[in-house]
Amino acid sequence: MSTFVAVNTYTHAVTYVSNKLLLSLQSIIKWSGLNPAKIADDWTVLERGIRTWLDTQDLTGLVLEVCNPVTGALVGRWDIDIRYGYTSTADGSFWVNTDDIQYHIKKAGVWPSSCEYRVVATTKPGRPDVQGWSRTTFRSTEGFVKQSLGTTLDARGLSGAAGYWRKA
Secondary structure (H helix, E strand, O other), rough: OOOOOOHHHHHHHHHHHHHHHHHHHHHHHHOOOOOOOHHHHHHHHHHHHHHHHHHOOOOEEEEEEEOOOOOEEEEEEEEEEEEOOOOOOOOOOOOEHHHHHHHHHHHHOOOOOOOOOEEEEOOOOOOOOOOOOOOOOOOOOOOOOEEEEEEEEEOEEEEEHOOOOOOO
């Protein structure tokens, strides 16, 4: 007689990735010289949206927009693009690479601590509404270029690829 056990690892991957996405954003904020109090205050709402949209596979990305508090102009930006490639044959690895993020922040330099920031989610059309989230538009990236880091977190194929925008 043989025994077969199946575990829903996608649910575990959603929990892991949502947690690591938020911790990565928090680290970017701290390492970039910004005050992490805002993300701490918004944590519950951010987590609710991220988990919901990862679970429905409607989350396509997270964006950390940093702006000048006086002019509202973009100072810098980090993007994390979400990829859905879960298969039952994946090797089971769950990992995050914040060292690469930290390296690129040191390379690009910190932002003035007076800058303001916000986290914006990009989602597929028809995604479910989540309490505490609203629709918005991005600030212009004109005059900026994007530097891609590649995959910075993965959980059985549910992954995030990071990149940041710097002045051209």
